[in-house]
Amino acid sequence: MPSRFSIVQGDITTQAVDAIVNAANNSLLGGGGVDGAIHHAAGPNLLEECRTLGGCETGGAKITKGYNLPAKFVIHTVGPIWQGGNHNEEKLLANCYRNSFALARKHHIGTIAFPSISTGVYRFPIERASRNALQEIFQELETNTNLERVVIVCFDRATYEAYLATEKELAKTN
Numbered sequence: 001m002p003s004r005f006s007i008v009q010g011d012i013t014t015q016a017v018d019a020i021v022n023a024a025n026n027s028l029l030g031g032g033g034v035d036g037a038i039h040h041a042a043g044p045n046l047l048e049e050c051r052t053l054g055g056c057e058t059g060g061a062k063i064t065k066g067y068n069l070p071a072k073f074v075i076h077t078v079g080p081i082w083q084g085g086n087h088n089e090e091k092l093l094a095n096c097y098r099n100s101f102a103l104a105r106k107h108h109i110g111t112i113a114f115p116s117i118s119t120g121v122y123r124f125p126i127e128r129a130s131r132n133a134l135q136e137i138f139q140e141l142e143t144n145t146n147l148e149r150v151v152i153v154c155f156d157r158a159t160y161e162a163y164l165a166t167e168k169e170l171a172k173t174n
């Protein structure tokens, strides 16, 4: 298991990393859940910058400054809404991680924190979402040697335990 990876339970807005990832919606103009928490902690300048971005497609990612957050950058990505599994949800979720990492490489980001994208309001089943997330993260850690640390920040206990279980399961098969 790569030692540059960790799973924690907590609030992503307090993470002292180069970039935190936001699970946003297509408008990028704020919402509830982790999106609301990030905008609240970053302050109104974040929304102002987001207004200039013209939204974001599902699976895509856009970057802004972090304003009042400890993180220098926010990478806004839009996860898929779970619609039963036959609407390209797995691929779109993988794209969230891939496109977030592409921006991280471009901006020389060494430390990055992700929330559990799509598993809140967008109802992506946690077992599948966590497997998808961890596979993408491990692949990036293998190939991107400038990436110092990736943290998954789980807000609630059940999400935290699900990610830990998936990590164990993947360790067995690798």
Ligand code: AR6
Binding pocket: 010, 011, 012, 013, 023, 024, 025, 030, 031, 032, 033, 034, 035, 036, 037, 038, 079, 115, 116, 117, 118, 119, 120, 121, 122, 123, 153, 154, 155, 156, 159
């Ligand atoms: N830190 C870390 N994780 C958090 C925090 C936090 N402060 N707050 C909530 N979570 P969700 P989605 C967890 O619904 O499913 C928004 O309205 C939460 O417990 O935030 O991708 C957007 O604008 C859950 O485990 O994101 C979109 O409309 C995880 O973050 C929509 O929700 C993701 O839940 C996106 O839905």
